[in-house]
Amino acid sequence: MASELSNPIAQVNIQAALENSASNQFGISDLGIANPSKPNKQGLYNPSNEHDACGVGFVAHIKGKKSHDIVQKGLQLLTNLTHRGATGYDPKLGDGAGLLMQMPDAFMRKEAANLNIQLPVAGEYAVGNVFLPQADNSRELVESLIEDIIHEEGQTLLGWRKVPVNNSNIAQAARDTEPNMRQVFIASTNKDQDAFERKLFVIRKRIEHAVAKLILKDNAAFYIPSLSSRTIVYKGMLLANEVGVYYLDLNDETVVSALALVHQRFSTNTFPAWDLAHPFRMIAHNGEINTVQGNVNWMAARHATMRSALLGEDLEKLWPLIVDGQSDSACFDNCLELLVAGGFSLPHAMMMLIPEAWSGNSLMDEERRAFYEYHAALMEPWDGPAAVAFTDGRMIGATLDRNGLRPARYLVTDDDLVMMASEMGVLNFPQEKIVKKWRLEPGKMLLIDMEQGRIIDDAEVKKALAVAKPYKQWIEKTRYFLSDMPKVGGVIEIAASMPQVDLLDIQQAFGYTQEDIKFVMLPMVQNGEEASGSMGNDAALPVLSVKPKLIYNYFKQLFAQVTNPPIDPIREELVMSLVTFIGPKPNLLGVDETEPALRLEASQPVLMLDELEQLKAIALLTQNQYKSLVLDITYAASLGKAGMATAVASIAHAAQKAVQDGFNIIILSDRNASESRLAIPALLACSATHLHLVKTGLRTSTGLVVDTGSAREVHHFALLAGYGAEAVCPWLAFETISHLSIKDSKEGAKKFVKAIGKGLYKVMSKMGISTYQSYCGAHIFEAVGLNSAFVEKYFTGTTTNIEGISLDQVAEEAVRMHTTAFGEDPVLANSLEAGGEYAFRIRGEEHMWTPDSIAKLQHATRTNQYDTYKEYAKLINDQSRRHMTLRGLFEIKSVGNAIPLDSVESAKEIVKRFATGAMSLGSISTEAHATLAIAMNRIGGKSNTGEGGEDAKRFITLSSDSSMAKVIGEDVIVKDIPLKSGDSMRSKIKQVASGRFGVTAEYLASADQIQIKMAQGAKPGEGGQLPGHKVSEYIAKLRFSVPGVGLISPPPHHDIYSIEDLAQLIHDLKNANPKASISVKLVSESGVGTVAAGVAKAKSDHIVIAGHDGGTGASPISSVKHAGTPWELGLSETQQTLVLNQLRGRVVVQVDGQIKTGRDVVVGALLGADEFGFATAPLVVEGCIMMRKCHLNTCPVGVATQDPELRKRFTGQPEHVVNYFFFVAEEVRELMASIGVAKFDDLIGRVDLLDMQAGIDHWKISGLDFSKIFHLPEMPAHVSRKNNDVQDHGLAHAMDNKLIALAQSALEQGQKVVIDLPISNTNRTVGTMLSNQVATRFGSVGLPNDSICINFTGTSGQSFAAFLAQGISFTLTGEGNDYVGKGLCGGRIVIMPPSNFRGLSHENIIVGNTVMYGATTGESYFSGVAGERFCVRNSGASAVVEGVGNHGCEYMTGGTVVVLGLTGQNFAAGMSGGVAYIYDEDGLFSKRCNMGMVSLESVEQSDMVAKNTVQHLNQPDEVTLLALINNHVKYTSSERAKALLADWNNMRLKFVKVMPNEYKRALIELAEDKVLVAA
Amino acid sequence: MGKATGFLEYERLAEANLPVQNRVKNYKEFVLHLSDDQSRQQGARCMDCGIPFCMTGCPVNNIIPDWNDLVYKQDWRAAIDVLHSTNNFPEFTGRICPAPCEAACTLNINDDAVGIKSIEHAIIDKAWENDWVTPQISSHKTGKKVAVVGSGPAGLATAQQLARVGHTVVVLEKNDRIGGLLRYGIPDFKMEKTHIDRRMTQMVAEGVEFRVNQHVGQNVTGDEILAEFDAVVLAGGAEQPRDLNVPGRNLDGVMFAMDFLTPQNKVVAGDNMPNQVLATNKNVVVIGGGDTGSDCVGTSNRHGALAITQFELMPQPPEKENKELVWPNWPLKMRTSSSHEEGASRDWSITTKEFVGEDGKLVALKGTKVEWKDGKMLEVPGTEFVIKADLVLLAMGFVSPVQKLLEAFGVEKDHRGNAKANTESYATSSAKVFAAGDIRRGQSLVVWAIREGRQAARAVDEFLMGASTLPR
Secondary structure: OOHHHHHHHHHHHHHHHHHHHOOOOOHHHHOOEOOOOOOOOEOOEOHHHOOEEEEEEEEEEOOOOOEHHHHHHHHHHHHHOHHHOOEOOOOOOEOOEEEEEEOOHHHHHHHHHHOOOOOOOOOOEEEEEEEEOOOHHHHHHHHHHHHHHHHHOOOEEEEEEEOOEOOOOOOHHHHHOOOEEEEEEEEOOOOOHHHHHHHHHHHHHHHHHHHHOOOEOOOOOOEEEEEEOOEEEEEEOOOHHHHHHHEHHHHOOOOOEOEEEEEEEEEOOOOOOHHHOOOOOOEEEEEOOOOHHHHHHHHHHHHHHOOOOOOOOHHHHOOOOOOOOOOHHHHHHHHHHHHHHOOOOHHHHHHHHOOOOOOOOOOOOHHHHHHHHHHHOOOOOOOOOEEEEEEOOOEEEEEEOOOOOOOOEEEEEOOOEEEEEOOOOOOOOOHHHEEEEEEOOOOOEEEEEOOOOEEEOHHHHHHHHHHHOOHHHHHHHHEEEHHHOOOOOOOOOHHHHOOOOOHHHHHHHOOOEHHHHHHHHHHHHHHOOOOEEOOOOOEOOHHHOOOOOOHHHHEEEOOOOOOOOOOOOOOOHHHOEOOEEOOOOOOOOOOOOOOOOOEEEEOOOEOOHHHHHHHHOHHHHOOOOOOEEEEEOEEEHHHOHHHHHHHHHHHHHHHHHHHHOOOOEEEEEOOOOOOOEEEOOHHHHHHHHHHHHHHOOOHHHOEEEEEOOOOOOHHHHHHHHHOOOOEEEOHHHHHHHHOOOOOOHHHHHHHHHHHHHHHHHHHHHOOOOOEHHHHOOOOOEEEOOEOHHHHHHHOOOOEEOOEOEOHHHHHHHHHHHHHHHOOOOHHHOOOOEOOOOOOOOOOOOOEOOOHHHHHHHHHHHHHOOHHHHHHHHHHHHOOOOOOOOOHHHEEEOOOOOOOOHHHOOOHHHHHHHEEEEEOOEOOEOHHHHHHHHHHHHHHOOEEEOOOOOOOHHHHOEOOOOEEHHHHHOOOOOOOOOEEOOOOEOOOOEEEEOOOOOOOOHHHHHOOOEEEEEOOOOOOOOOOEEEOHHHOOHHHHHHHOOOOOOOEEEOOOOOOOOOHHHHHHHHHHHHHHOOOOEEEEEEEOOOOHHHHHHHHHHOOOOEEEEEOOOOOOOOEEHHHHHHEOOOHHHHHHHHHHHHHHOOOHHHOEEEEEOOOOOHHHHHHHHHHOOOEEEEOHHHHHHOOOOOOOOHHHOOOOOOOOOOOHHHHOOOOOOHHHHHHHHHHHHHHHHHHHHHHOOOOHHHHOOOHHHEEEOOOOOOOOHHHEOOOOOOOOOOOOOOOOOOOOOOOOOOHHHOHHHHHHHHOHHHHHHOOOEEEEEEEOOOOOOOOHHHHHHHHHHHHHHOOOOOOEEEEEEEEOOOOOOOOOEOOEEEEEEEEOOOOOOOOOEEEEEEEEOOOOOOOOHHHOEEEOOOOOOOOOEEEEEEOOEEOOOOOOOOEEEEEEEOOOOOOOOOOOEEEEEEEOOOOOOOEOOOOOEEEEEEEOOOOOHHHHEOOOOEEEEEOOOHHHOOOOOOOHHHOOHHHHHHHHHHHHHHHHOOHHHHHHHHOHHHHHHHEEEEEEHHHHHHHHHHHHHHHHHHO | OOOOOHHHHOOOOOOEEOOHHHHOOOOOOOEEOOOHHHHHHHHHHOOOOOOOHHHHHOOOOOOHHHHHHHHHOOOHHHHHHHHHOOOOOHHHHHHHOOOHHHHHOHHHHOOOOOOHHHHHHHHHHHHHHOOOOOOOOOOOOOOOEEEEEOOOHHHHHHHHHHHHOOOEEEEEOOOOOOOOHHHHOOOOOOOOOHHHHHHHHHHHHOOEEEEOOOOEOOOEOHHHHHHHOOEEEEOOOOOEEOOOOOOOOOOEOEEEHHHHHHHHHHHHOOOOOOOOOOOOOOEEEEEOOOHHHHHHHHHHHHHOOOEEEEEEOOOOOOOOOOHHHHOOOOOOOOOOOHHHHOOOEEEEOEEEEEEEEEOOEEEEEEEEEEEEEOOEEEEOOOOOEEEEOOEEEEOOOEEEOOHHHHHHOOOOEOOOOOEOOOOOOOEOOOOOEEEOOHHHHOOOOHHHHHHHHHHHHHHHHHHHHOOOOOOO
16 A cells, blocks of 8 residues: 555646646546547547447346356356447457446455455445556556545545456457456445445545546556445456456356346447446446437536535535546436435436336326426436446346337246346246246336345336325426416517517518528418428538528537437327426435425427516516526627627626526527617527536526527527527517418417427437437537637537637628618618528529539530530539538649549449439439439449339340330330330349338349438438329339328338447348348438448448438428538548548448539549449439429429329430439549549548648638548558458358258249248348348249248347248247348248247237338238337238237338237327227227327128228228138137137127228229229 | 419410501500419419529529519519519510520420510519609719710619619710610610600609710710719610621612611601601511511511511521520520511521612612531522512621720720620729620620629729629
């Protein structure tokens, strides 16, 4: 013990660290301890963007019986989860794994004794596992610091133990950063174990803070995995199966525990990080906390007002509670620790952090609702997909987020073991010992109290907590509902309150344009929802625009892709909430306070004018319990732009003073704006005030409301919320509405509010956030074109990568708007500025597509005139006067002297790198779609099906001249196009999007590349919708749907809720077509690089980075404009991150988004792209003239329409498209020659050849700095910068190789084969390669029924029987996991429990989540209950199951589903076709069914059905139903089904038929058509 | 927004003309503007394009989709405001513009263009009827004086724009009436002159002073003007006609079109023109197939010509252009004007070899067919012909401005003899002297003259004040 010696050194170092830390903002990993393998923030790479997702599980003994066996079972479980993790460039380098267990007292006692340490009785000592630096001097320094703090906190240091490890088999990179593993023993000076635990928490936080301030010279890490008297965590940068090998302790027979909580991590990066492994001190988490930024901000804001009776003075020592640079899971763990230390029970704390969806749940009892409602004011949800397993050593449990977006299955044995895991099969128990197999349901909790020795189910644990305090009474006593309060008198009309100001002037002062009225507000006011637009965004970036822009426009909405799913806010509205609390927040740790705080609640955050008046008069309305103060955020216009900084600062200070004076609602108002008063941009005022109040510790003492003239579109409200506003009153928007020429302006205002609300749902849900409360203050944005010092000051923590304007220019823009508004400009005398953002206008915003550029491109390609093309290219490329894109400001430097054009790679080679964009047949016409395919096949490039299937007739290659109509059908093609021998209309890229339209084994087998669309540039994080009028008979046939019925593509892929799910889908698709490369399409945003790295680790062969500006058939206009970033940023970040992770070589990178010219291609290549996607330009070549009417089906040139009359007008020719691509390639060659590069490969990744163009003189542009885009990561020369390697998909190990071999006689000779095989959870995607064999040989017709029958026994892995083809029958005795029967196309799946399983089939789970997703044909029988999202997007298959979770039959468009048991909530949401029959045992089905699109009917006796009735499948329902139930008995011997049949006449009456309204209408119309034809 | 499906439901509807036999008896306008309902339907055909090609097809960049929509909604008052925001004189363009906007209309790709011009015509007529066209008098005076030389569409547009931002503007016109070619070049049956008079009344109210009979170089010098004004805008047009130097050019009966058209306009205006040349009972040959030629045909018919023949040197254009390769640009195609409908025979690829006279008086024209190969003209042997002619009207376009005007201000010229100035500053080589319209760009359309006049006004305002709120 050398504490005395080392103490002074520590102090010196702390001092040095403090001096240094001002320049350092990136948390522990950077502070103090440098780690050479883990790169710092550089270029566009930011370590804070890292994501992870994982496999989680636990084993526990209900009665708390400790054994070494449980530890071993935990390790085994971990090993069997291996496939859910990932490895980096070195297959030995895992992402981290670990195990949390109870303190093994006997073992510790033994080990301590060996070190001559005498341990007190169990519970009175703690053992901390500590990662320490390897270098002795550093280690000793840290150890002495630890010892001092233990001492200062009044506990007794007993000594240290070196933890024995075996690192012989770990990856080199992990060994390079391996810490010195030691354990510290501490004796308690207090008999109260809970108090000791609290103290340990304080000690650990103090140590963390102190070490963070040290500067250590050596390279090792410091971290404390656990410090507790109850639990201990062994974890590290290990593969899952390595944990038990590495930590020798775990093999000691005396290491016993009644619980083992394990975790296997899948990270997006490949950098060794020992500390990021789970479990943390209390949790292991599979998922992602989407709201973490907001949660962390609010936790910091609560600091000043937080008090705890239990922690007392110690509370202050915990801060900063959550340090920067941690993962979301670690932040969550910190918060949970605080709540538990503060006195909440573990389940109570979990319910506060991850509440179930309560506000829209009509089935929840009142007490529980009151519990949630009460706690909602205390803590905003930590929202996002999450399965969190938690323990304090005495109880262990798990809870699932409200969406149920992560799988968690469990089983209970008759000898008191509980095993929970992300999937079944990870640990096998004899079937006869299992008493229950179930799953964690959305928002539900599983809790095992080992002290009580029992499982406490969700209902019980929540009931107990809900009735523990009179929450309902408290709420009733303390709650004010804004809508319930009386209206206050006085003037509501704005016009009257600003008599001297002209409406037009004031609109102009706030930057209103004609388009704001026409495109933005009118549709909202008329229809109650945001308008749609099409064809992407080709207008100038705000920072490049010469026009003054609102500050809102510089922010881009972030969105979820891959690592966390977006939510469908329409079909899954039950999880969404806009409820907002205005006013001070209660003390988070006031556990025992009996006087609950007041709460002022509004159902949504957009305040009407009279509601704002209520807030102003709130003191009167609440007898002075609330006091509001209006702060004027305008200032004297005469002060000009120079006055703004002071004005902002004085408002922030005024707010501070007001709160200190006792006001608890601050209203920032710009209603005083006038000729003499200039309004500070409301967003700036709001964020600056919010942050100032957070900094001064006052934020949670007040509410913050913004009353502004500037807010009018969804994006504005989202931003104000994201930067701290609890409510917003858009007064000028209301005033504007009252002057619109509409019938009822009051009604219009209401619709406007409704539309904003819906829009906010969309914005929140695209990030996977469900509640306004969590969104508020969460900063879910990045800035494009704002100076970083400005952002740091006023929008702290927001990413901004290319610098740009600062306060001076922001103010200048406000001044310019103000000046023109009140100036003499004759154009603005009677009208608003034109705008020109959404449609081209002469005096409006600059666009790349202009009449001139379109005409030149069309003329050039139609006449094959390269000179005309060059005129076109010059219009796009030369942005010396019209600035529109970042790349427009780039300069391309030479490698050396120019070389002759002849020596440059040929155009024929270059065009092979080109692909056309994913435009579905549906969004564009058959003629336009097929023309692109022909052209791309002629040049050796690739066309893309888009999401909508493809006619198999197009798959052939012609052996003689023909025509489009002859091949596809005279009835389908209205404008014939001649084809030449050798032509093919097959799209080489087959897209797989969330709707899975037409995705069959045959479709996938026809691909050269299969593209998973994670996001689309025009509307990242959102789904799509093909309106009914575009669903022609042909399109319906290809998509397996009903003509005239609109089709929904959900925002998320329902089989991708995390990175490991994506890895699974990649694996599935690779199995479905082993010859095809698998591509993943991402959209550029800050952090896309780390996502791409994760995607590369998930074994994608190809990654597309799409810009924000890409085209679309239809998208909400705010998404077109305000989500995503230019591809220059995303591509560059991707390249940098992939190179840093040494993953670049194994993937092909493609870029797309408004790529139009050869120069664009060269810039893309220099930034790191191998390939290039083009969409809008080839469409223009085909005749598109940017009508932007795709969503209306009225395209006048026959491109984006299904109307046969309009399609006749199509004039596109494959030759034109071919000409275009050769022109582009030729331009590329000329550029290459001019810079001295002969081979295209030599361009890729050469960012050193890019520079910012000199001499561009513009007041906004001068602040831009592209150095981050041009950053070249310093990596050794052998690390590849372009694609030169392939992925190992591991198909050689697949079970299907065996199946194919065994089924040869069926495949070759058509003989029936029957095979019996065992199966386990590590056998993933079984049957898919076999189905590919069938589809390749026999197409969609497949084989005769039961040609290949395979009987499996055991637990199947994920994606069992995915895309199972016609003629293959799988029977599994055992159970299935997630994604069974995904994309089923013709095969039969039967799953039933083993005969020795004792449970009742309809009370036990048999298959996991998202079963039969996107099935098209075939049948399935599951004798048991399925998880969430059963038969989502089924379009034609039939299924029988004995119970389902939430969201059953969502978006279903066809097929028949029979449920012989209970369903979860939200059944049939978005269901537009097919029929479901539900055995409604408890008569409550109608409450669980989403009635938005369906009606419930009874199942009539078949002989009672009238003859001409419209019928599903052309037969009476009873016939269909009985046939399926009889089959179910035949295949599964289900007792449940037998019982129903036995009493059929009574049971039939209990069946409810779910009939989609749209489907019924279509059936009736079809029947009428038939009658007409017959007549 | 019009109506999303309007173009699929409604046909293009041309404006109705009075019957030929009625209209050739006088010099009144015979085009009838659309009824409210017809206008509404035409407006509904507009597709509110994401990129409205019409807007750049139109030289003054009329915001066509917006006023189409307003007419569809029958908000005529707002429609005229939008129209006036880009075009000072829609009553001129609504009558005599060849409507390049309609050529650029996206419906024109594969359908009939929206009747944009007819809607413009209807809007401005309605505006005048309802007294919505009122003076926009500047709230303050800048104290700067600007001379505008020439009162054609460019000069008028310049003058109106400059007056509206407070400058003192004087328009100097060499003729006895204001309007330039609008007044004396375009026959009344195409555009009645009351339209100019009404505008002048408005402009006078806005502070513009009109001085007629100011012939620079004759009764007023450039230096005098420069001394009086802070800026001078030359908007004198391109009045030097192209001549045809073949034998017999000097015969009595061979004359420039303008010398034939102008007196007729003066007669309609009430002047006594004793020496007016009439086409009455004559065999008239018009040389030149353009708009001026057309006007000669229409005027000759009204005079009561015996026969009218029109020759064009260039080959007969196709009935329909190849839209794939031409749209949205102005197509070369066969056009039949309302004057042609009134009676005339036309022939193309004809060159005139000689005017044949008797006693110094024209009696016939000798011509021959030509062929065009690689841009070169070749006479076709054996196609020579002689046609009876008492009156030959030369309507072969204009070659340049009247040079004396440019010389009076010492303005540098381009290779075609036009005033040299760009379309940013409109400044000539002489200090504070600007040029706009045909004098700068060469012979062109009225609508181009208005555009240049507006843009030059902004340039002058910027020159005088350092900044300008006038739109370009």
